[in-house]
Amino acid sequence: MTDTVRLNLPASAARHSPSRRLLLRFGRSLNVLVGTIVLAIMVLLAIFAPVITTYDPVQITPQLRLRPPDAEHIFGTDDFGRDVFTRVAYGARLSLQVGIISVTLAATIGVTLGIIAGFYGGWIDSVIMRLIDVMLAFPGILLALVIVAILGRDLTNVMIAVGISSIPVYARMARGNTLSVKSIDYVAAAQAIGAPTGRIMAVHILPNIIAPLIVVATNGVAGAIISGAALSFLGLGAQPPTPEWGIMLSEGRLYLRQAWWVTTFPGLAIMITVMAINLMGDGLRDILDPRLRL
Amino acid sequence: MTRYLINRLLQAVPTVLLVSILVFLMLHLIPGDPAEIFLGERQTSPEQLEIVREQMGLNRPLHVQYLDYLANVMRGNLGNSLNNGRPVLGEILTRLPHTLELTIAALAISTIIGIGVGIIAALRHNTIIDTVAMMLALVGISMPVYWSSLLLIVLFSINLRWLPPIGQGSLDRLIMPALALGLLSAGSLARLVRSSMLEVLSQDYILTARSKGLHQRRIIFRHTLRNALIPVITILGLTFGQLLSGAVLTETIFARLGLGRMYVEAILNKDFTLVQGTTLFVALAYVFINIAIDVLYVYVDPRIKYD
C-alpha cells in the first residue's frame, strides 16, 4: 500500500530528507502559498496598523459621516465619520485573536475528548459523549451570561465563551472518524505490538482523522468572529469605540441599504482572513495526512 | 443494535436531567431578578416587588422550587411563563411546527446545495470549477445571516414583490428564511464534502475499482460517498440541532415565530418556567438526534461497531 503512495513523487524527492520533502510539497501548492502570504499580510496589518493608517480609528467627525469610498477614504466613513479602512486595520488585531484563539481552544479540547471517546469505546465513550450532549443542549447565551457574571466583560472571556460552545462539534467529529479509523490494520497492528496508547492516538489516529477537522476548524473561524460580535449585545467583549470586525459588521447592518460600505468591508476582511486560513489549512492537511495525494 | 438503543435511551434520562439542573442553577447565578425585569422601568415600591416575587414563587428555597417543578413535569404540567402568564407547553407547541418546518427546509437546502457543490468541486479538483465553488462556499461561510436575510428581503420583497418578508405558515413565507439559513450551512458542508471525497478518492480501493473499468458514477456513489459520509452526517446532525434552538437571528429578522427567539428572550427575562420547559424540549431533541447519528454511523460505515 505504501508503495503506491510514493509513486507520484518525482524521483528527485527520494533523495531529500523527510523534512525537506515536506517543505517541497508545501511550496509546490500555489494555494497554500497564497494563503500564507495573505495571512501574513493580515497579521502585519494587525501589528502595524497605527503606522500604515493616517486617521484616528475612534475620533468622531460628524461632518464626514457616511461618505462613500473615495480618494481620501478608500473604504468610506461610518456613521460617526470614522475612516472605515483605519478601523478595519486596527480591528485586525482583536478579530484575529477572537477567531483563532477560540477555535484553537475548542478544537484542542474537543478533538482530545473525541479521540479518547472513540478509541476506548465502552463506558468511557458513553460518559464523554453524554457530557458532550449536555454541552450541546446547554444554551450558548446562558453560558455567555454566566461567564460575564463570573469572569467579567473583556475580550478574553468572549474567546472562552465561543470556544466552549464549539467544543461539542470537534468532539463529535473526532469521535466519529476515530470509530471509522480504529479498526484499520496498522492501528490494530500497533496495538498488538504493544505501542503506548498515546503514541497510537497521536501518530496513527490523529493524522487519519485530521482532514475534516481542519476543514471544520477553518470554517469555524468566521463563525467565531461573528458569534463573538453577537455576544456584544450582552455587553460581552470589546466595548465601544474599539474597532473589531464582528462588531463593525453587526452595527453596520443598520446602514446596509444606505451605506453598504460600513458593514461590507469588515465582512470582506473576515472573508479574506478565513480564505487565507483555509488555504493554509489545506496545506497542513497535505502534510499531515499520509493518505492524501495531490 | 436493540440493546444499544435501549442503553442509549436509558442514558438519555440522566443527560436531560443534568442539562435541566445545570440550566436552573446557572439561571439563578446570573444577575437579575425576574420580578424586577417584569416590572421594568417604572416606579416600583418594595411592596410591589415583593408581591410579584411571591406570585412568581421566587421566595422558596432553590431545591424546593426545582423539585416542585420536576413533580409538575411528571404530571405533564410545565407551568406558566413568569413573564406573560401563558402556559409553557402551549407556547412551545405553538412555535414547534414553524421551527420544525424552517429547520427541515434549511437543512434540505443546505444538504442539496452543499453536497452537490462539494461533489462537483471534488470531481473537478484543481480546475477553475473547483476554485469558483470554493469561493462561493467561502462567501456562504463568512456572510452573516443578517446580511443574507436583508439582501433577500430587499430583492424579493421590496424590489420584486414576490415574497412577504415576515411571518410564517405558508410556503412563500418559508423560502427566504430557509434560504438564508440553508446557504449559511451549505458553504461549510460543501467544503467538508469536498475534503472528505478527495481523501477517499485517492485511496487504493478506488484506484482498484477504476482500473477494473467501473463506471465513474457508480464508483462515486457506491464507494466514495459512503465513506465520506461520516463527518458529513455528524455535521448535519449538529446543524439540525443548532437550527432548532439557535435560529434566533433569522427568526428575529423575518419576524417569525420560533423556539430559538423564545428561548433567548426567556433567558434574558430570567423567565424560569419558560426556560426550563424549553430546555427539556431542546435537550430531548439533541439526545435523539445524537442517537440517530450514532445509529446511522453503523449503517454507513461497516467498520464501525459498538460493543
Next chain:
Amino acid sequence: MLARRRLATVLALMLVLVMALGATPISAQSNELHYGIYNNVDTLDPNVTTFSSVGIIMMQVFNPLVYQDPLGTFHPGLATAWEINEDATEYTFTLREGVTFHDGTPFNAEAVKFTFDRIADPETVSQLGISLLGPYQETEVIDDYTVVVRFSSPYAPFLNSVSTPYLAPTSPTAVETLGDDYGVTSVVGTGPFRLESYVPNSEVVLTRYEDYNWGSEELFGMSGPANFERIVFRIIQEPATRLAALESGEVQFIDDVPELDVARLQEDPNFEVIQIEQPGHGYSLMMNVEREPTSELAVRRAIAHAINKEGLIEVVFNGYGTPGCSALTKVMFGYDPATCDYLLYDPELSRSILEEAGWVDSDGDGIRERDGQPLQIQHWYRADSPLNVALATYMQAELAQVGIEMVLNGASQSGYFDAVRAGEHNTQGWWDTWTDPDGMRVLFHSSNADGGTNRNRYRSEQMDELLAAAASTANPDERAELYAQVQKLAADDAVMVYLVDPYIFYASVASLDGVTYLGGGNLPYFYAASFSG
C-alpha cells in the same frame, strides 16, 4: 453529472413554486389594516401594562373617560361632563348612557369604580396605571351614571390620566370570570374594536365591534361602528424588516421609523411620513448624585457643558431632533423656554470649572486627576440597543475632550438593572414620554430615589415641595410657574443633562386617511381611519 442535473431540477421546481405563489398579491384587502408595531406586548390589560405598544393597541379596544386632543384640551369620552372641586381633591364625572362592553355588560358607575379600585390594589401589579392614579383614595358611586373620585391630596393631573388607555374602564364581569387569565388571553373594553386573538411576540388581531355607537362625533366626525373590519398588529422588532414590511405592502402602517429612512420615504409618493414632536421627556443623561465623582456639583456642571447636542443629533439621530433644554420637551405644557439658556454647550467653561475644582491633568494622559484619583465616571447602558451604544460612544468622546474619562459598561437587561438599581453607576441614559408635566416626579422626587426611577438619587426637600405644589393646583398659570421653578432648580443642581427632544415618526401608505394621533402623538387612533379610493 447526475448531481448537477438533480440540483438544477430542484431549483427549477422551486422557482416554479415561487412564481405560482408570487402570483397572489400580498397587499391586504381594503377593509383590513396591518400595523407593523415595534414594541412587544407584555400583557393585554392596559390597566396593568408598562408597554406603550399595549397603550396603542388597547386604545382601539377601550374608551377613555375623556379624550385629550390637542394636549391640554379635554373632550367628552365615556364621561359626558365633569366637575373638579376647588382644591382638586374631588372629581365628579357624569357618565354616558347606553354604552355596553364587548361582552354585553352595561357600562356604568360600578364599572368605573371597579376599574380604579382594581388598579390601586397592589395585588394587581399595575405599573403605569397606578402611577397615573396619583394619591387615589376612593371612588364613590352616586348613581348608575355618576361617580366621584377622591384623592388624599390635591391632584391636578387626573384629567390627563383618565385620557390615557391605562385608566380606561374595563368590564368587571370579564375580570371576575377570567380571573388570572384576564389580560393573558382576553380583555374586554367598550372601544370600536374588540380583541379577537393574540399570539405573544407575533401578533394581536382586533375585529370591529358592530354595536359601537358612542363615537365622538366632535372629534372624529362619526359615532357609529368603525370603518375597518379588522386591524392586525404584527410585532416586528427589527427596524429594517419593519420598513421592508411597509415597502413590500405586507403592512400599511408602521411606527418607530428609523431616522435614516425618513427622507427616502418622504420623497416616495406611495408613502406618507408623519412627524410629531414627542411630548414628555426626550433622551437625557441621569447623573448619580450619591456616587463620586458625580456627587460633586462642579463635575456635573462640567459634564452638562461638555456635550455638543447638535453634533449628537447629527450623528445619532441623522439630524432629526432639537437639542434638549429641559426635563420637559418643548411641546409640553409647563415647558419653560428660559431653560435653553441654563446649561449651554461650552467646553471651555467645562474645563475651567474642572480646573477650579482642582481637577488637573498632571501626567499629560488627557484625563484629569485630583489627589491621585483620575476623573473617571462609570456609564451604564443596555448593550442590546444600537441607539444606546451610539449615545454612549458619542458622549464618551465629548467628555474625553474636557479631560473626563467615561468608562462604558454595556450590559444585558438584567445586568443593567442590577447595577443601576443598586446605584453602581455614575451616569445612565433615560427616555420617557408623558403628557402631563407631573411625570417629572419620576425623575426628581425623593420617593423614587432608592433604586426606583430617580436614578439620579436626587433628594431635595425643596424639589419635593415644588412637585407636590404643582400637582395640587388646578390653575394652569400657577402650575406653569411652579414647573418653571422645578426646571430652574434641576438646572441649578445640575441633576441631569438633556440631550435631544426627538420626533415620533410613523409611516403609512399614502392612501390611509382619517388617523388621529392622540396622547400628544403617542397613540395613533384608527376609529375613523380608512383607505381612500
